[in-house]
Amino acid sequence: MPVLGLLQLIELQKLDLRYRELKLRLSEIPDQLRVIIRKRNELEAATKAAEDQVRTAELRINELEAAISALDAENVRLRQQSTLVKKNEEYQAMMTSIENNKRKTDEIENELLAEFDALETRRLEAASAKRENDSSISALKLEYDDVVAFRESLEKETASLEADRPNHFNGIPREMLAKYERLLAGKRNRLPCAPAKGGACGNCHMQLVEQVLCDMQKRGFAECDNCQSFVYPDEE
Numbered sequence: 001m002p003v004l005g006l007l008q009l010i011e012l013q014k015l016d017l018r019y020r021e022l023k024l025r026l027s028e029i030p031d032q033l034r035v036i037i038r039k040r041n042e043l044e045a046a047t048k049a050a051e052d053q054v055r056t057a058e059l060r061i062n063e064l065e066a067a068i069s070a071l072d073a074e075n076v077r078l079r080q081q082s083t084l085v086k087k088n089e090e091y092q093a094m095m096t097s098i099e100n101n102k103r104k105t106d107e108i109e110n111e112l113l114a115e116f117d118a119l120e121t122r123r124l125e126a127a128s129a130k131r132e133n134d135s136s137i138s139a140l141k142l143e144y145d146d147v148v149a150f151r152e153s154l155e156k157e158t159a160s161l162e163a164d165r166p167n168h169f170n171g172i173p174r175e176m177l178a179k180y181e182r183l184l185a186g187k188r189n190r191l192p193c194a195p196a197k198g199g200a201c202g203n204c205h206m207q208l209v210e211q212v213l214c215d216m217q218k219r220g221f222a223e224c225d226n227c228q229s230f231v232y233p234d235e236e
Contacts, residue, residue, distance in 0.1 A: 003220035005172050006193065006232055009180055012168040013193050016184055019161045022154050029151045036144045043133040043140075050126035057119040064112045071101045071108075176230075183229060190227065195234040203229040 075098050082094045169177060183192035194202030196216060201208055204227035208216075212231070215222035221232040 050129040
């Protein structure tokens with residue numbers, strides 16, 4: 001059975017390990033939030049891209065309609081001028097221009113019909129993308145808020161452990177506490193206090209020498225000759 005002083009040290013270790021776990025979890029949260037923000041930005045960009053395709057199609061339709069209007073206006077001007085020309089060559093040239101403009105108008109109108117069909121498709125796709133992406137963005141916002149709330153709860157518990165830690169010093173000899181602090185500040189996975197299981201240190205898992213085992217039986221604890229952690233008999 002661990003002796004008084006070590007019992008308090010074991011309880012302090014539980015607090016410190018929990019604190020270490022909380023700090024590790026807190027260190028991971030910024031990356032979590034960045035991933036959520038990146039996903040949201042990607043969804044917003046996808047929605048904008050779909051809406052941009054609609055605007056591009058609308059602009060193209062406006063350009064084609066303007067081209068048709070310009071050709072129609074040109075033909076009206078040519079017909080008016082044709083009544084005034086006296087030379088047959090000039091008249092024929094105007095008629096040829098009018099026919100060319102009509103042919104161009106037919107080609108543009110065919111393209112315009114195709115653009116109208118494409119515009120309708122793009123509008124449907126953009127509306128569908130917006131619905132789906134808005135839904136996903138709402139879910140991401142909830143996830144973001146949950147992570148932020150979780151971070152706040154971790155910070156609250158961390159602050160509570162920090163405030164409560166000095167209360168666990170009572171009953172621990174100063175020298176023992178100082179060594180515990182050094183061990184705790186060492187390797188990240190080191191246990192300053194570990195049970196001896198099957199004659200081996202519960203921290204480094206090295207077999208304890210006979211003298212350490214004898215000291216542990218006499219004093220209730222000893223120090224591992226390999227990792228220097230406090231070792232005590234495994235109650236099991």
